[in-house]
Amino acid sequence: MENWRNVVLACVLSLLVLFGWPYVANHFFPPANPPATKIVDGKSVPLPAPGATPAADAPAAIRARAVVLKESPRVAIDTPRLKGSINLKGARIDDLVMVSYRETIAKNAPPVRLLSPGGTVDGYFAAFGFSGDGVAAPSDQTVWQTSDTVLAPGKPVTLSWRNDVGQLFTIKLSVDENYLFTIEQGVANGSANAIAVRPWSLVSRTGHSKDPDSWTIHTGPIGTFNGSTNYSVNFKDLDEGEAPRFNSTGGWLGFGDKYWLTALAPDQSKAFEAGFRRGGTDRYQADFSTAPVVLQPGKAITTKSHFFAGAKEVAVLDAYKKHQGFVNFDRAIDWGWFIWFEKPIFYVLDWLFKLAGNFGVAIILLTCIVRGLMFPIAQKQFASMAAMRAVQPKMKEIQERYKDDKQKMQQELLALYQKEKVNPLAGCLPILLQIPIFYALYKVLMLTIEMRHQPFVAWIKDLSAPDPMTPLNLFGLLDFAPPAFLAIGVLPILLGITMYLQFKLNPAPMDPVQQQVFSIMPWIFMFIMAPFAAGLQLYWTVSNLLTIAQQKWLYSRHPGLIAAEGKA
CATH class of the missing domain: 2.70.98.90 (Beta-galactosidase; Chain A, domain 5)
Known part of the structure; x- marks a missing residue:
């Protein structure tokens, strides 16, 4: 009965996270740019830019831009980055497009218009x-x-x-x-x-x-x-x-x-x-x-x-x-309080992009660098996890012996940790160190124009937008656009699978509620991460794969730990 109650509690908590997260995220962590493509018949098709300036003859225009531009004498603006004109009536710079940037990823997309005369849309x-x-x-x-x-x-x-x-x-x-x-x-x-x-x-x-x-x-x-x-x-x-x-x-x-x-x-x-x-x-x-x-x-x-x-x-x-x-x-870019950390991440990522020529590859290289720098910490985490596996039989014995006296149970567990020289929180350090890196990458992908409309491979044409390919419409073969909440792309699915495999290599928590939460967590994160930039999903998935490979390698170097796990 107690285990069943724990399972129900874990499910309720998971549902609260799953359905409550969108409201929290929209305020504190807005999702990625609007999708740049959609998948039709298994192929990426560019989408129009939401809210883009209508053409001069569009019904939404107050007055046609072309007509307004001809109503007064003008001086042309001609630079490598800007095209437009200055209105001699009123001494206004009111006609400007940025030739280096396009409204969408389509080859024939118009350049982004920044300035437009008064009286036009x-x-x-x-x-x-x-x-x-x-x-x-x-x-x-x-x-x-x-x-x-x-x-x-x-x-x-x-x-x-x-x-x-x-x-x-x-x-x-x-x-x-x-x-x-x-x-x-x-x-x-x-x-x-x-x-x-x-x-x-x-x-x-x-x-x-x-x-x-x-x-x-x-x-x-x-x-x-x-x-x-x-x-x-x-x-x-x-x-x-x-x-x-x-x-x-x-x-x-x-x-x-x-x-x-x-x-x-x-x-x-x-x-x-x-x-x-x-x-x-x-x-x-x-x-x-x-x-x-x-x-x-x-x-x-x-x-x-x-x-x-x-x-x-x-x-x-x-x-x-x-x-x-x-x-x-x-500071025109809203880096926030952690500019001292976010800008170095941007510089490294930008350097890797110029080196590799592909932004997705740059993210993968950054992930490898981060995991490499954290390898010594990960080794300590692994040692702590192994030690925790070894003492789990003793922990379970203490929990059974003092199940009616929670205070005494905690005292005995602390004494056991001191005696065996293990720290149950040591395994959390790599996760805590990953949080500022992940947040910095989130800000870089969300804010910096250098990442806008950067492709990776195949269907991923914009790493600053969510993964557009979802199995819910058979990868675009069905003429059906699932709701954003359910439109889980391939990368979020891979993220959930790799997170599940990573958790399976970690020692199982003794608390049944924690066990249920950890078993459901990868699939919750699959939904949570679906609206975020594909670049973030790629970073996390590759990080999970590297962690799995690292854990497998460490187990191969220390086969005795597997035996200890079996005894546990």
Whole structure:
């Protein structure tokens, strides 16, 4: 009766974990990217990007992008990484695509669009201007004159506009080979009176980020002020009427998606006032301005700032932090508290990827390195497990003798552990050491664009998305899409099998409840891991296989332990 009650209790606990985990995971550990492919007739077929910007002539568009782009004069943007244009009406960078990245893994997929003119679907742009006292400043309707028709690396463009009283405003734009625009805003006072003028810059976007904002991955408003990166402001705060403002010297602010970023970076040596706000219908703004400067007649002033618009590539962000002095710019990626451990894991994985040419192979090599470094610890774990196997008959005898006196049983067991020099918790150390490595790999696969759309072999075309092949629809042969909760891919199944085999090599717990939990745990983890990135599933499965091989090898070196197990 007691054993039956234990079995029921183990099953109830397992069901609670199985059905309760999705609610916990969605908040603390959101699953992987949406599937990049589905399996049809046993073959991988690319899926459209969920929430991708509709085409200019799509019904969802407020106005066709192609029409809006033709309504005002423009300066073309042509760099190795970016294509687009600058709107001379209002001095806006509002048309930008990233040619290095595609919406999906399909060969004919369009490049990812980051910026789009206001009045179109997903309007998203940066604007630059001036305000002040005694100034007839340009407005969002002002059409600027341009010094050239193309902005490219090494070929800056200057926009200019003069008002009726002789005050000249200029905006000189430069761009590098990656994603950084340099903005030099100038004012020359050709009037007869002194003026007070202040330049400003803003980023405006329509709607929330299409990437979820969670406990482990922040998307939305982001910035660094007074040396500290702020992840606490989100779109919901702005929806509720909050408009946080910050005063800082050095820093930056903007909007971050999982992989993309727009950020304004003022002169890092000067004080500025900045913040976020909501304006109009479903529009959000990040802006900054510097203190007003008084210009006497005949005087001029120029202020310099930067605008980043592109992919959050680790090396690029690190370089801008180092060479441009942007404080904490690498924190545009929400590494969290364990950045000191996660970034080294990323660097090793990225190096292995460049070495092997395949990201799945890189994960396998990383797994081998981790297991190799942990081999001495694993040997100690094995020795502890072997010792525990040897003393199990004595443990069982104590449990039978003192089954009615739990306190006395614990005292005798502790005395036995001391006498035999065994530690029942020693076997947990490798598992505890694996947790930060696994979490770091989770963050790397979830956050870094270097891992986006990276294939492995056969049907696995994106290791940052779940394994798409599931036996529930006969591996795509049936025209049936199982619910996400049940769509268990091949890799999660292999993970469950290898975990089961690994547990079979470990000493069986004396407690019947623990025995039942450990026997069910591999299959629970099979369900838990199904929505996670295939790269994580690959890492865990290979780690299990290496552990099994290691245990088999150690048993072959110490055959006496098998005899001890038999006696136990």
